[in-house]
Every structure is written in C-alpha cells, then in structure tokens.
Amino acid sequence: METAGGKIIQGGVATGTLRVFRRAEVPDSRDAGLTPDQEWARFEAACAQAGAQLDELCGRVREELGEESAAIFEIHRMMLEDEDYLDAVRDAVRSGETAGRAALAAGERFAAAFAAMEDAYMRARAGDVRDVSRRVAGILDGLEGGGTLSGEPVILAAEDLTPSELMQLDRSRLLGVITRRGSVNSHAAILARTMNLPALTGVDFRDGWDGRMAVLDGFGGRICVDPDAGLLAAMEEKRRVWLEEADLLQELKGKPNITLDGRGIEVCANISGPGDVDLVLRSDAQGVGLFRSEFLFLEAEDFPTEEEQFAAYRRVAEAMAGKRTVIRTLDIGADKRADYFRLEKEENPALGLRAIRLCLTRREIFKTQLRAILRAGAFGNVAVLLPMIISLREVREARELLEECRAELREEGAAMGTPELGVMVETPAAVMIADELAGEVDFLSLGTNDLTQYTLAVDRQNPGLERFWDPRHPAVLRMIRHTAEAGRRHGCRVCICGDLAADRELTAAFLRMGVDELSVPPSAVLPLRRWIRGLDLRGEGEAAF
Amino acid sequence: MKQFTYTITDPIGLHARLAGLLVKAAKGLDSTVTVACTGGRSAEATRLMALMIMGVKSGETVTVTVEGGDEEASAAAMERFFRENL
Numbered sequence: 342m343e344t345a346g347g348k349i350i351q352g353g354v355a356t357g358t359l360r361v362f363r364r365a366e367v368p369d370s371r372d373a374g375l376t377p378d379q380e381w382a383r384f385e386a387a388c389a390q391a392g393a394q395l396d397e398l399c400g401r402v403r404e405e406l407g408e409e410s411a412a413i414f415e416i417h418r419m420m421l422e423d424e425d426y427l428d429a430v431r432d433a434v435r436s437g438e439t440a441g442r443a444a445l446a447a448g449e450r451f452a453a454a455f456a457a458m459e460d461a462y463m464r465a466r467a468g469d470v471r472d473v474s475r476r477v478a479g480i481l482d483g484l485e486g487g488g489t490l491s492g493e494p495v496i497l498a499a500e501d502l503t504p505s506e507l508m509q510l511d512r513s514r515l516l517g518v519i520t521r522r523g524s525v526n527s528h529a530a531i532l533a534r535t536m537n538l539p540a541l542t543g544v545d546f547r548d549g550w551d552g553r554m555a556v557l558d559g560f561g562g563r564i565c566v567d568p569d570a571g572l573l574a575a576m577e578e579k580r581r582v583w584l585e586e587a588d589l590l591q592e593l594k595g596k597p598n599i600t601l602d603g604r605g606i607e608v609c610a611n612i613s614g615p616g617d618v619d620l621v622l623r624s625d626a627q628g629v630g631l632f633r634s635e636f637l638f639l640e641a642e643d644f645p646t647e648e649e650q651f652a653a654y655r656r657v658a659e660a661m662a663g664k665r666t667v668i669r670t671l672d673i674g675a676d677k678r679a680d681y682f683r684l685e686k687e688e689n690p691a692l693g694l695r696a697i698r699l700c701l702t703r704r705e706i707f708k709t710q711l712r713a714i715l716r717a718g719a720f721g722n723v724a725v726l727l728p729m730i731i732s733l734r735e736v737r738e739a740r741e742l743l744e745e746c747r748a749e750l751r752e753e754g755a756a757m758g759t760p761e762l763g764v765m766v767e768t769p770a771a772v773m774i775a776d777e778l779a780g781e782v783d784f785l786s787l788g789t790n791d792l793t794q795y796t797l798a799v800d801r802q803n804p805g806l807e808r809f810w811d812p813r814h815p816a817v818l819r820m821i822r823h824t825a826e827a828g829r830r831h832g833c834r835v836c837i838c839g840d841l842a843a844d845r846e847l848t849a850a851f852l853r854m855g856v857d858e859l860s861v862p863p864s865a866v867l868p869l870r871r872w873i874r875g876l877d878l879r880g881e882g883e884a885a886f
Numbered sequence: 887m888k889q890f891t892y893t894i895t896d897p898i899g900l901h902a903r904l905a906g907l908l909v910k911a912a913k914g915l916d917s918t919v920t921v922a923c924t925g926g927r928s929a930e931a932t933r934l935m936a937l938m939i940m941g942v943k944s945g946e947t948v949t950v951t952v953e954g955g956d957e958e959a960s961a962a963a964m965e966r967f968f969r970e971n972l
Binding site: 409412413415416419420422423424425426451454455458459460462463466469470648651652653655656659716756 | 895897898899901902903905906909910932933934935936938939941943944945
C-alpha cells in the first residue's frame with residue numbers, strides 16, 4: 342500500500358484503476374523548409390480551425406455545465422485573437438521558427454508573465470494561454486488532441502491537465518483526477534468542481550502506479566494505491582454517504598419544505614466565511630441564515646479593513662444570487678478573542694464586554710463593518726443581525742450608526758443596498774422584551790447555545806458541567822415559544838440558528854410554535870429538509886413543556 | 887479626449903471573464919479606449935492579455951481614457967460598462 346497527499350480541488354471518493362496520462366509531445370519540425378510567410382499562413386489556418394473547435398467545445402460545455410464554464414473557452418478563443426499574442430507569434434515566425442513552435446513559444450512567454458503575477462487567481466491563467474497554444478500547435482503538427490479514455494473507468498493521474506484536456510475526456514470513464522502540478526484556481530480545477538469530479542493537485546505520484554488499483558479520497562486529500570481490505574471498506578462507506586447525499590440533493594432540489602399536512606418552514610445554512618458558500622449552494626439551502634462574521638476577525642492579524650470585509654460579504658451575497666444572506670455583526674469577546682483587540686481580562690467574560698456591547702463601545706470598528714455590509718448590499722440580498730441584544734436602546738443606537746454610515750456612503754456616491762435589520766434573541770432579557778423587539782426590527786434570530794447558557798446559568802465552556810447542560814430544558818423551549826409568539830403578533834420573522842435548529846426531535850415542536858426559519862450547518866440542510874417533508878402534525882397534541 | 891476614473895469593486899479584480907467582456911465592449915466602439923492604473927501600468931481595452939497582466943485588483947482605481955470617434959458616446963458606454971460589471 343502506497344499513499345500520497347495533495348491539495349483538495351473537489352471532494353468525493355473514487356475507487357478504481359489508476360491511469361497515468363501522457364500528453365503527446367509536439368515534434369520539433371524546425372526544418373520543414375517553408376518561408377516565414379508560408380508558416381504564418383499555416384498558423385492563421387490553424388487558428389481558424391482552433392477557433393471552430395473552441396466554438397464547438399463552448400457550445401457543448403454550455404449545455405453540460407452552464408454559462409460560467411463555457412466562458413472559460415470563450416476566453417481561450419479571445420486569447421487567439423489577441424493582438425499582442427499574434428504579434429509574438431509573428432515575430433517568432435519571422436525569426437525562422439515553424440508555426441507550431443512559434444505558437445508554443447508565444448504561449449510560454451505569456452504564461453511566464455501570468456506566472457509572475459502576485460495574485461494566485463491571475464497566476465493560474467498561465468494554464469489557459471498554454472492550453473490554447475498547445476491546441477494550435479497540435480493542429481499544426483497533426484497531433485491527436487490530448488488523450489482519450491476507453492474501456493473501464495479510471496482515476497487519472499497527470500503532470501498537469503488543461504481545461505481542454507479535461508473536457509475532452511469521456512466523463513463516464515473518469516472516476517477522479519490527480520495532478521502533480523497545477524493550482525486549485527486553474528480553470529481545469531474549476532471545471533472539475535462543476536462536474537463534481539473528485540480531484541486533488543500537488544500529488545507526488547509515481548509512473549509505476551499506472552494500471553494499479555487505487556482509492557482517491559477527495560475529502561481527506563489522499564490517494565492510495567493497492568489499498569488493503571480495511572481501507573477499501575472504509576472508503577466504500579465514505580463513498581456511500583457521499584452518493585447518498587448527492588441523491589438526496591437530486592431528490593430535493595428546488596422543492597419546498599412543506600410537511601405532509603402543508604406547513605412550511607425555511608431551511609437556511611450557517612457559515613463562517615466565503616469559503617463555506619459552495620457547501621451552501623450544494624445543499625440547495627434557501628439562504629444563509631447566519632454568517633458568523635467574527636471569523637474574518639479571528640483569522641486576521643489585525644482589524645480587517647472595510648475593503649477586505651466588503652470583498653468577503655460581497656462574494657457571499659453574489660454567490661447566493663438573490664437568496665438572503667444574514668450577516669451577524671461582530672460577536673467577539675467571551676470565548677472568541679483576537680489579540681489585536683487588546684481586550685482587558687475579565688472575571689466573567691460571558692457576561693462581559695462582548696458582541697454588541699463591544700461594538701457600541703468601540704464604534705469605529707462597528708462602523709467599518711456596517712459600511713462594508715451596506716456596500717455589499719448593492720450586490721445581493723444581505724441583512725444585518727445584531728448579537729447579544731438585551732434592550733431596545735441598543736437596537737436604536739445600532740440603527741443610528743447604520744443610518745450614519747448610510748449617509749456617509751451616500752455622500753461618497755457609493756452603491757448600497759437596503760439590508761433588513763434583525764436581532765439575536767440569546768438572553769432571557771431579549772426573550773422577555775420580544776414583543777418590543779419584534780415591533781422594532783424585521784426579524785428575530787434565536788441563538789440557542791447562548792440562550793441555553795444564560796437561561797440555565799450553565800457555563801457552556803466548562804466540560805465538568807456537561808450533565809447539567811440541557812438545551813431541551815423546558816425553560817429554554819418556553820423561551821423559544823414565547824419569542825415565536827411575539828414574532829407572530831408583530832409580523833416579524835422568527836428564525837432559530839443555534840445547534841438546536843438541527844435537532845430533529847424538536848422540528849415538529851418548532852413548526853407548531855410558528856418558527857419561520859431554521860438555520861443549520863450546510864451538511865445538515867438536506868437531511869433536515871427530507872425530515873420536514875416527512876412530518877405530519879395532524880392529530881398530535883401540543884408538546885408538554 | 888474624454889476621461890473618467892473608476893474604483894474596481896469586483897472581489898477578484900479585473901479577472902479573465904470580465905477582461906473578455908471589456909474587450910468585446912471596447913471593440914464595439916469607434917474610439918480608442920485605454921485603461922491605466924497606478925504605477926504607470928496601462929493597456930488598450932481591446933487587448934485581452936495586456937489587460938489581464940496589468941493585474942488590476944479589487945479596490946484599485948483605474949483611469950479610462952477615450953480618444954477619437956464619438957468620444958461622448960464611447961465614454962458614456964464605457965462608464966456604464968464599468969459600473970455594471972466591475
């Protein structure tokens with residue numbers, strides 16, 4: 342058994358024969374004896390042919406994978422028409438190169454320019470200009486494009502793989518891909534993700550692995566050849582869960598979350614940053630119910646700037662394409678601390694300077710975040726959620742700051758959205774004034790972890806208190822019911838976004854209380870949706886709490 | 887000659903797909919359009935690779951210059967393009 346690790350491009354599990362992919366080398370046909378003019382004419386003819394190939398490929402990809410994937414090959418076509426690229430080829434041809442080698446040399450020259458760029462995304466564009474140059478050179482020297490697959494499905498191992506090569510392979514014979522070089526930002530990687538093809542890069546495989554049995558663990562970022570029975574069984578189990586999830590998505594995609602007796606509830610997902618959005622989209626959640634913005638702060642060495650925050654919020658808002666993204670403002674303090682905040686040590690951090698209290702004390706930090714959220718609102722449906730609220734005064738102060746930011750941005754001529762405003766209900770105080778809060782804001786969001794901690798006076802950080810920790814305590818459930826009723830009275834949406842939202846034994850109770858939305862980890866969205874669609878609330882009494 | 891400045895808000899900056907759209911839009915105009923950013927980097931808006939290699943990032947401000955042809959209409963079209971896409 343031999344194994345190698347790699348960077349994950351796309352999760353998933355594949356088991357099958359490993360095949361090492363070899364690209365046909367472009368032959369050195371330097372002395373073909375044609376004049377530069379003749380070589381240039383050959384190049385132009387090959388370009389026309391490559392253009393036609395790319396048009397066809399574009400059409401096929403558009404049909405199979407959608408517009409965004411097709412755009413990759415449209416860019417390839419445009420690269421072939423780029424004046425600077427054509428100039429580089431022309432110069433090389435004039436200096437005596439054959440058309441094929443001139444195309445490769447021009448491709449390398451621009452690839453080097455991309456590879457030298459600062460930005461990882463732009464560096465990965467080197468692969469595109471190489472790909473298109475190889476396509477032209479291949480036409481000129483009569484090479485079969487890329488490789489083809491026949492016979493049994495395989496896991497493909499390649500030095501690197503261009504987007505064209507990947508699209509040329511028969512998907513039904515391809516179980517997964519590993520490459521030695523390449524980037525998770527390459528267009529081939531983006532295509533692999535769109536195809537849901539298990540894939541790794543940066544894998545140091547050996548040519549001797551060709552033809553051997555292998556398992557590719559796209560979730561764990563490992564490949565193993567000649568796996569033993571134990572590993573095979575474990576991977577088979579992983580694969581089963583993965584495929585089941587895919588089936589579940591197929592079954593539920595686009596379907597409403599309605600119980601058998603016709604009660605509906607929204608199911609959204611909780612995220613910690615733009616990196617989680619793919620998972621949300623894959624789960625077909627109705628929105629992001631909780632974006633824990635503090636992770637942008639906890640992962641940073643210093644305060645994230647307005648631009649950094651704006652970029653992160655915008656990315657999520659855009660990716661969610663009109664579905665609501667609820668951004669919880671900075672919930673730092675207590676157990677979540679970052680050194681650069683220079684917070685003083687406290688006796689009782691859970692009851693201390695945290696969340697909204699910190700934001701209303703250090704207003705510049707808060708305003709930077711509010712400005713970034715307002716600006717992101719121009720690119721999608723975002724909402725602001727205030728954590729740890731205990732009074733109406735806090736809500737009004739925060740709203741004033743939000744208005745201040747809006748006025749500033751208007752003055753600056755910046756594009757903005759009009760985000761909804763909501764508050765976290767996670768203290769008994771907020772529950773007791775839920776009516777007043779519901780009259781003031783657009784939505785209430787129950788944070789059941791803190792609500793349990795503050796209601797039961799049980800420190801959730803203390804492992805010794807585990808047996809006293811009971812989020813299903815009647816006191817907590819009554820708090821939730823009280824809040825849901827207040828929301829209903831005022832036409833104010835009520836969401837549960839804590840761990841309890843995913844507790845299936847309580848789903849029926851939440852539906853009865855009239856909770857409008859449950860927000861859970863992305864992986865819990867699909868199973869919960871299926872659970873809801875199987876519930877029938879007829880003929881059962883109100884739960885006893 | 888007409889000129890305007892624009893601050894890029896796309897999170898990845900002037901990336902491949904957007905550069906491609908810009909090239910298409912600029913090719914449809916009868917004016918010469920140049921995009922310049924700080925540090926003396928500049929490229930004609932019809933040149934895809936040059937635009938990409940400029941590496942314009944999110945938050946960077948570019949100066950767009952329109953020369954020749956119907957400058958008024960071309961500048962207006964470019965301003966609209968930047969606002970809607972970048």
